[in-house]
């Protein structure tokens with residue numbers, strides 16, 4: 697297992713995220729052997745087209761990607777602990793390079809399928825899925841030259857509840873399977889997982905990249921995130937998602953992202969992370 701951490705915060709344009717990895721280190725959440733990427737720095741706010749901190753983010757994506765190439769053995773599980781969700785572009789590309797017909801389950805309040813053309817915020821953490829699909833700015837999409845893109849039919853979202861209209865239009869156009877948090881509540885997490893797994897199996901997915909954004913959880917339970925949205929998932933639903941996916945697929949990569957200690961309340965988010973960690977590391 698290769699565990700890489702990143703304190704990337706520029707993709708969310710929020711410095712509160714910067715110290716997340718230090719907090720997790722001090723709380724003994726990170727196992728021995730965890731690798732640390734160079735601390736991210738900004739050269740001051742810049743925009744390339746509409747994207748903020750584009751060059752700093754690209755450099756960091758390359759560093760994470762290189763680190764996987766240097767340390768990860770084929771077949772082992774890769775864990776990426778962040779840091780904002782932009783870093784999943786690096787882990788995702790690495791998974792796509794190593795596994796044909798990769799499946800992705802994106803557990804998140806947000807669809808992260810913005811592109812340079814449609815983004816309102818300019819924040820790159822809202823563009824990760826788009827980049828993996830091969831959509832958006834070429835530099836972000838091909839931060840390392842590649843030919844393998846994620847197939848829209850191999851993606852399932854769980855927990856959505858803050859999707860911009862242009863993003864929804866893309867989800868509909870690409871016919872990407874997605875479950876909102878409301879649907880999780882009304883259908884039940886058991887049904888959602890049964891259908892999600894059946895959908896991916898129908899695409900013949902065997903290897904899965906699980907990208908978990910802490911803001912999928914309810915902010916009363918997990919307040920320490922940058923872009924919190926009410927009415928999210930609870931711990932039991934979250935663990936159920938992880939366990940069903942580990943049972944059904946070969947989980948080749950796991951991202952745990954968006955911890956923002958500045959917004960945490962009474963260490964609730966740290967405690968939540970401690971409770972999910974055994975399943976992350978499974």
Ligand SMILES: NC(=[NH2+])NCCC[C@H](N)C(=O)O
Pocket residue numbers: 781804806808810815816817818819821822823858860909911923954
């Ligand atoms: N992974 C996240 N927390 N993404 C938040 C994205 C929010 C918003 N849709 C944006 O593009 O700016």
